[in-house]
Amino acid sequence: MPTVTITVDGVTFPVPSGTTVVDAARVGGVDIPVFCYHPKLKPVGMCRMCLVEIGTPRIDPATRQPLLDPEGKPIIVMMPKLQTGCTTPVSQGMVIKTATAKAKFAQKGVLEFLLTSHPLDCPVCDKGGECPLQNLTMEWGPETSRFDYDDKVHFEKPIPLGDLILLDRERCILCSRCVRFQDDLAGDPVLGCDNRGRKWMIISKSEPPFDSKFSGNTTDICPVGALTSADFRFKARVWELSSKPVVCTLCPVGCNMTHDMRHDKLMRVMARENSAVNEIWLCDKGRYGHRFVEHETRLTTPLIRKGDRLVEATWDEALRLVADKLAAIQSAHGGQAIAGLAAPRLSNEDLYAFQKLFREQLESGNLDHTIGSVSDGDYDDMGAMLGVGQGTNLEQLGAGTTVLVVGADPEEEAPLYVLRLRAMAQRGAKLIVAGLRSTKLDHAGGTVLRYKVGGELAFARALLRAVLDEAGTRRLAVKTNGLEQLRKSILDLSLASLAEAAGVSAATIQAAAKTFLEAENGIIIYGAEARGAGPALVETLGALAALAGKAGKANSGLIALLSGGNSRGALDLGLRPDARPGYVPVAQRALGAREIWGAAKEGRVKALWIAGLDPAASLPVARTAIEAAEFVVVQDLFLTETAQLADVVLPAASGVERDGTYTNAERRVQRSRQAQPAVGQSRPDWQIVQGVARLLVEQSVKRVGAAKSATNGGKATKGANTAVAVAVAELVAWDFLTPAEVAAEIAERVPGYQGITHQSLAATGTSGTWGRQINEAVFYDGTSYTNTEGVGLQLPSLIEGSKTSLNLVVRPAAKPSEERPLLLLALPLAYDGDLLLRGSLLERQVPQPYLALSRADAERQNIKAGDSVRIESAAGQLTVAVRVVKELPAGVVAVPANLPGFSLAGVQTGPRTWVSLVKLLA
Amino acid sequence: MGLSEYIVMRELNHPAINNFEVYRRLGGWDAYANALKTKTPTEIIQVVKDAGLRGRGGAGFPTGVKWGFLPRGVFPRYLLCNCDESEPGTFNNHQIIDRNPHQMIEGVALSSFAIEANTAYIYMRGEFAGAALTLERAIDDAYKAGFLGKNILGSGYDLDMYVHRGAGAYICGEETALMESLEGKIGQPRLKPPFPAVAGLYGKPTIINNVETLANVPLIVERGAAWYRSHGTEKSPGTKCFSLSGHVNRPGNYELPFGVPLRELIDSPEYGGGMRGDRPVKIIIPGGASAPWLTAEHLDTLLDYESVAAAGSMLGSGAVIVLNDTVKAPHLAYKMDEFFKHESCGKCTPCREGNHWLVKVLHRLAAEGHGEPDDIKTLKGIYTQMEGNCFCLLGESAVMPIKSALHLFPEEFEAIIAASGHDIESINGRSVGVPVPMKRTRGRFG
Amino acid sequence: MTILQANHRDEIDAIRARYTSPRSATLPLLYLAQDVYGHLSSEAIREVAEILDLPPTDVFEVVGFYTLYYSQPVGTWMIQVCDDVPCCYLGAEELVEALTHVLGVGEDQLTADGMFTVQRVKCLAACDRAPVVQANLDYLYDVTADKAEALLADLRARAADGKKRGVSGRFAEDFEVGSGGKLTHVSREEPYRARQFDSPSAGPSRGTKG
Ligand SMILES: Cc1cc2nc3c(=O)[nH]c(=O)nc-3n(C[C@H](O)[C@H](O)[C@H](O)COP(=O)(O)O)c2cc1C
Ligand code: SF4
Numbered sequence A: 001m002p003t004v005t006i007t008v009d010g011v012t013f014p015v016p017s018g019t020t021v022v023d024a025a026r027v028g029g030v031d032i033p034v035f036c037y038h039p040k041l042k043p044v045g046m047c048r049m050c051l052v053e054i055g056t057p058r059i060d061p062a063t064r065q066p067l068l069d070p071e072g073k074p075i076i077v078m079m080p081k082l083q084t085g086c087t088t089p090v091s092q093g094m095v096i097k098t099a100t101a102k103a104k105f106a107q108k109g110v111l112e113f114l115l116t117s118h119p120l121d122c123p124v125c126d127k128g129g130e131c132p133l134q135n136l137t138m139e140w141g142p143e144t145s146r147f148d149y150d151d152k153v154h155f156e157k158p159i160p161l162g163d164l165i166l167l168d169r170e171r172c173i174l175c176s177r178c179v180r181f182q183d184d185l186a187g188d189p190v191l192g193c194d195n196r197g198r199k200w201m202i203i204s205k206s207e208p209p210f211d212s213k214f215s216g217n218t219t220d221i222c223p224v225g226a227l228t229s230a231d232f233r234f235k236a237r238v239w240e241l242s243s244k245p246v247v248c249t250l251c252p253v254g255c256n257m258t259h260d261m262r263h264d265k266l267m268r269v270m271a272r273e274n275s276a277v278n279e280i281w282l283c284d285k286g287r288y289g290h291r292f293v294e295h296e297t298r299l300t301t302p303l304i305r306k307g308d309r310l311v312e313a314t315w316d317e318a319l320r321l322v323a324d325k326l327a328a329i330q331s332a333h334g335g336q337a338i339a340g341l342a343a344p345r346l347s348n349e350d351l352y353a354f355q356k357l358f359r360e361q362l363e364s365g366n367l368d369h370t371i372g373s374v375s376d377g378d379y380d381d382m383g384a385m386l387g388v389g390q391g392t393n394l395e396q397l398g399a400g401t402t403v404l405v406v407g408a409d410p411e412e413e414a415p416l417y418v419l420r421l422r423a424m425a426q427r428g429a430k431l432i433v434a435g436l437r438s439t440k441l442d443h444a445g446g447t448v449l450r451y452k453v454g455g456e457l458a459f460a461r462a463l464l465r466a467v468l469d470e471a472g473t474r475r476l477a478v479k480t481n482g483l484e485q486l487r488k489s490i491l492d493l494s495l496a497s498l499a500e501a502a503g504v505s506a507a508t509i510q511a512a513a514k515t516f517l518e519a520e521n522g523i524i525i526y527g528a529e530a531r532g533a534g535p536a537l538v539e540t541l542g543a544l545a546a547l548a549g550k551a552g553k554a555n556s557g558l559i560a561l562l563s564g565g566n567s568r569g570a571l572d573l574g575l576r577p578d579a580r581p582g583y584v585p586v587a588q589r590a591l592g593a594r595e596i597w598g599a600a601k602e603g604r605v606k607a608l609w610i611a612g613l614d615p616a617a618s619l620p621v622a623r624t625a626i627e628a629a630e631f632v633v634v635q636d637l638f639l640t641e642t643a644q645l646a647d648v649v650l651p652a653a654s655g656v657e658r659d660g661t662y663t664n665a666e667r668r669v670q671r672s673r674q675a676q677p678a679v680g681q682s683r684p685d686w687q688i689v690q691g692v693a694r695l696l697v698e699q700s701v702k703r704v705g706a707a708k709s710a711t712n713g714g715k716a717t718k719g720a721n722t723a724v725a726v727a728v729a730e731l732v733a734w735d736f737l738t739p740a741e742v743a744a745e746i747a748e749r750v751p752g753y754q755g756i757t758h759q760s761l762a763a764t765g766t767s768g769t770w771g772r773q774i775n776e777a778v779f780y781d782g783t784s785y786t787n788t789e790g791v792g793l794q795l796p797s798l799i800e801g802s803k804t805s806l807n808l809v810v811r812p813a814a815k816p817s818e819e820r821p822l823l824l825l826a827l828p829l830a831y832d833g834d835l836l837l838r839g840s841l842l843e844r845q846v847p848q849p850y851l852a853l854s855r856a857d858a859e860r861q862n863i864k865a866g867d868s869v870r871i872e873s874a875a876g877q878l879t880v881a882v883r884v885v886k887e888l889p890a891g892v893v894a895v896p897a898n899l900p901g902f903s904l905a906g907v908q909t910g911p912r913t914w915v916s917l918v919k920l921l922a
Numbered sequence B: 001m002g003l004s005e006y007i008v009m010r011e012l013n014h015p016a017i018n019n020f021e022v023y024r025r026l027g028g029w030d031a032y033a034n035a036l037k038t039k040t041p042t043e044i045i046q047v048v049k050d051a052g053l054r055g056r057g058g059a060g061f062p063t064g065v066k067w068g069f070l071p072r073g074v075f076p077r078y079l080l081c082n083c084d085e086s087e088p089g090t091f092n093n094h095q096i097i098d099r100n101p102h103q104m105i106e107g108v109a110l111s112s113f114a115i116e117a118n119t120a121y122i123y124m125r126g127e128f129a130g131a132a133l134t135l136e137r138a139i140d141d142a143y144k145a146g147f148l149g150k151n152i153l154g155s156g157y158d159l160d161m162y163v164h165r166g167a168g169a170y171i172c173g174e175e176t177a178l179m180e181s182l183e184g185k186i187g188q189p190r191l192k193p194p195f196p197a198v199a200g201l202y203g204k205p206t207i208i209n210n211v212e213t214l215a216n217v218p219l220i221v222e223r224g225a226a227w228y229r230s231h232g233t234e235k236s237p238g239t240k241c242f243s244l245s246g247h248v249n250r251p252g253n254y255e256l257p258f259g260v261p262l263r264e265l266i267d268s269p270e271y272g273g274g275m276r277g278d279r280p281v282k283i284i285i286p287g288g289a290s291a292p293w294l295t296a297e298h299l300d301t302l303l304d305y306e307s308v309a310a311a312g313s314m315l316g317s318g319a320v321i322v323l324n325d326t327v328k329a330p331h332l333a334y335k336m337d338e339f340f341k342h343e344s345c346g347k348c349t350p351c352r353e354g355n356h357w358l359v360k361v362l363h364r365l366a367a368e369g370h371g372e373p374d375d376i377k378t379l380k381g382i383y384t385q386m387e388g389n390c391f392c393l394l395g396e397s398a399v400m401p402i403k404s405a406l407h408l409f410p411e412e413f414e415a416i417i418a419a420s421g422h423d424i425e426s427i428n429g430r431s432v433g434v435p436v437p438m439k440r441t442r443g444r445f446g
Numbered sequence C: 001m002t003i004l005q006a007n008h009r010d011e012i013d014a015i016r017a018r019y020t021s022p023r024s025a026t027l028p029l030l031y032l033a034q035d036v037y038g039h040l041s042s043e044a045i046r047e048v049a050e051i052l053d054l055p056p057t058d059v060f061e062v063v064g065f066y067t068l069y070y071s072q073p074v075g076t077w078m079i080q081v082c083d084d085v086p087c088c089y090l091g092a093e094e095l096v097e098a099l100t101h102v103l104g105v106g107e108d109q110l111t112a113d114g115m116f117t118v119q120r121v122k123c124l125a126a127c128d129r130a131p132v133v134q135a136n137l138d139y140l141y142d143v144t145a146d147k148a149e150a151l152l153a154d155l156r157a158r159a160a161d162g163k164k165r166g167v168s169g170r171f172a173e174d175f176e177v178g179s180g181g182k183l184t185h186v187s188r189e190e191p192y193r194a195r196q197f198d199s200p201s202a203g204p205s206r207g208t209k210g
């Protein structure tokens, strides 16, 4: 990066050119006070706090060189007026004076002006202690007020701007950071200013008010206590808090955050800076969705079924019962009669231990990390195979990068990606947003492509075809199987016919393909809608990335938005019936969730161990199966519907009650620390698993011993000793003292995870420059915490530097249903029936069940918002109230996927369900 | 020193000139029609440059020079005619539009052609609702006669012209706030650079000129730079439509060559007709509310940009407010700053808070009639902290009235404070009559 | 469909056609909505937002910023008195007092019969005709306090016209107020005349004598 040399308060140093004076001075350790300026927002220069003296060298017009004084120093021409440091870019030789009498007079003047309309209620203000206005006033504000009027602005306070954010208008200093964040960064222009002059004030008139999934960030960047969150207001003084670094597991982004604790209670959640993941932001789900931790309905002791009741038991009793039952079933029916499901929000250590218990102790490969509902789709290997390569950092991408988003709704599936993709687009990246329906991302500044219902595969193939046409037969960086066959079969299809089938013009497809192909970095992001179209689409997207040369390297490849905070970890670590950790295929596929339910019902699977999932709540077949099973263990935070059917319920500690690592959508492994002691007697999942494992080992030692002594007539022999020794050796393998030790084993054994230990993760350093730093309270306080736990390590994609090769198969396209006209989409919602939202303010924002209908279809069938309709599929029917929305095209209806007490399972027939619609008369 | 023929107030020579037919018969639209056929845009810009036409919106910036700032080859471009006219005391745009609208429109059209803009908006302050209708009718006439629209007079040049009404906000006269308002937003000024000529309306190159400025263009193009320069002074060529108001016998708009003495404007029976009721002149504000005050001592000042600046004030919009001895300086400062407080957009701190505070103190002194010992110091403190520190010139302008009042009439403040039972030290050793030096704070484009 | 969209489709389309960006139509559409509904209720503002496909907050901002949009009900006649320099020194204060006195309501308040709202405003750019008033943005010139009562009576008599034309000034005209308080229409076709006060012959005043 080109640099220029500047002089700030007499000290000369180089800074990157183009930096603003404020940021440049900071490089040299000089703090220029700011209020409206924020490093992540465009400068506006409106608060006037950063006024400084600025001069530039006088240039000789003839030589374009600086003119020198008799001493040979450049002659500096100071500008007659003070300049705002936040809006002025530095230039070569610039002289900046921040501490002259003139500058200080102006800065103090601005401070005094601000205080004329600011209440001095610091003692009861949530921002007190981390407020730049307070800090500056303490440092050099006037001691007494010359403003001897009793009319600091008075407003009713506080005003709820929405469910989550309250506005104290008296405290607002009108820097407009919040408005600009919402407009420019979040793309939710829901804040504005009413009135003008000194009556200017922040308003929100969206419906519902402050309708944004990013609202909490405004409380961070508000430089005073004007915006506070309902979740934290008046709870604690910030200096009493201790900040514990954790990783959010509520979606696959894996944002870095802190849990700010007072004693052992969670007071608030704040962002922790990680430029490669969440910069300094959090979505509201992450920020406000962690109240489940302290919810009164948390399980605190193990429970054992006595008749139709679950009664409290000791850990010893409960674990022993589990071990005995499982051992008995295993010895009677073999390991294949036992199946286990573990939630994709558990840590890598939990998941690894869980599958290890199954595979090594119980000799069962019947594993999964989903409940096997239709919406869960297939195991996503492509996102690891061609995942964005090691070293990917979206924050550094802009011009030169093309991102193709297919069938995803990041706002709901992985909210932070909205901010990140918008920011990339603002830095010049090309965004191509393709999907069946309109989403927030359509307004992120990219090209929007709308393929027709059932046209997604044709769309992807058309892109592939266009890429083949453009790129010809150049050599690929990744190893592939079946390339020729694929090439041939795609070239057999004409672009025109593919475009026609996709419903997107051939020219548009060619342009998109060209943009993708010609970019230096190419990323494809796909989400629930795309995955719901079946594996053929995702495979085609993979082929597209590979053939366009956008795979197997940093900043290129695929990002799969899977549901669950650690789905990628679960896939990586073999929580699936068809592969061991590290995507090592098993010789014979065992049972996955879908098959497990059938097998349990038929009695082939007798024991179920379900950790952190609640299949009984939404999947009728699962409920039947669980009821039919001989023995069911549930390990969870709450007494879920599934737990209520269990024989043994084991209370698990939540993610923030222990250390652990998680793997995000970009396959970055990050370390999360324990923020608080485990609730009640709950234990980390890996510990529970290990407890049972040890008992099983013990039993098998005894069993082996008993068997030996039985054959030897009770006399101890040498051979029996050997058997005991073997068993003891295995026992040692279940001797993890800390999750770090589990992680060490993962690092040792799981392909791809080499070197990913807790120590190495902690050593990955701090990230970004804008986190809160000691003595910088004056400056950007309240934006985010500095990362002290390392920023994580990214795994290489499987195709990178390994022997794996990409299988390019051609699958037939699915046929749409003939008799039912409408495609039913299961809408992923950020605020849905997830139990983790329990106790949070977000619960109020979980909608009532509804069916979203396009305006065209509503008009055609004469249906109005609020009408009841029945949808019918080959599998069943469902009655629900209608919302008419503009985001859907004709021919598509959508229903939230996972609302409490409302399940689509009864109507879904497969990844794509076709339905018809009947309006019910009132 | 009157004019034999008026330039922008031509209705004084031709009373029915606001009728399209009459305007046409008098040769109206000929300059434009001829220019389309015979002149290139560059030639027109050159004539305007040579004529030395200076912007009448306040800054007096040379119009032709401003037009020359447009980046080469970047289109579309826009011409915005600034008819926000809201500065207290300024009312000549209002009259030009009511009485001589076709010439103004022809000026807009000619200037659009000169800068190669295909769309022109006339931004009217919201209160000019009736005048907006006059203009709309006049624009209709021009469309019907083929002077606007597509391929005008077969020249290949297209021009659309629209009237856009603001809705009550002085700040929208500031050129960047005007563009924001025209884009349908609240009218707050934008950060400069980029300047409008580079990135203005909808981010495209844009030229903004005042009504009076543009109304001069047709005659300049028709009769040439030399003719234009035969009026006014060397550095302030042409005529100016002075808006004379206050305690004079004949308040009104008077078009006079630049350089006319202030006294003549006030006293001549043809113009101001002297002071009402024969009371003495006390304060003269020669360029709208933003101009530092002058007093009777300055009656011999010539009304051109340079002379008024030399006298310590500025010609600004050419609004001359003349007030007699019944007006108390603290009260005038109070009224003026109340205006700025009312119109402060709220964007920047010094203007938003400073004006409020100023008016608080001034209200106590001027309206309630009592003061605190430190009031004068406080007032000075407030305005020195505003001066030079605001985002735009509105806040800077608000400094002028109070600064002038304290410099020229400190004893009036002191008297109020003394009458409230406080001792007073003289604040600046009798500076009565010494004008406040004008700060040249107008930016590049004003 | 709403009243605006149903009854004013053509006008809305014509307004939109003037601008490159739909958002630019915000101000004119708000004027239209204000005339159709009498003032800009939340619903009316939302309707404008909907027509232009804008976030409602953006339109509320505009209504709040500009003084000629009324988010509360206002009188059939919105009377706006300029109290700025120079009107202030030529009788505006007395005029405001007279108007509110005759009407028996404070400034910015709506009279019980819904006929009038009196409001102070800043310079109306007609300082030569001070004191200046706008009634529904019709200019009224030379309005001294003694004419207040007659003026109000005249306006009341023309209430139907005021109502029809609305408060947004989309059909505004100019009037001068004669000595009896009678409104005389000022045609813009007529040439401009400078104001002539009663004693023009008084000659140069003391202060201006060289
Ligand atoms: C607060 C403020 C208000 C202004 N109001 C007006 C106005 O009402 N009319 C106007 O022509 N210029 C006004 N200006 C000046 C304009 O910004 C701009 O300089 C002018 O329109 C340029 O036109 P000109 O070059 O023809 O003078 C104002 C400037 C400021 C700072
Ligand atoms: S000086 Fe500041 S607050 Fe005042 S009008 Fe300009 S930007 Fe707005």
Ligand code: FES
Pocket: A033, A034, A035, A036, A037, A044, A045, A046, A047, A048, A049, A050, A051, A084, A085, A086, A087
């Ligand atoms: S003006 Fe620079 S920080 Fe606000």
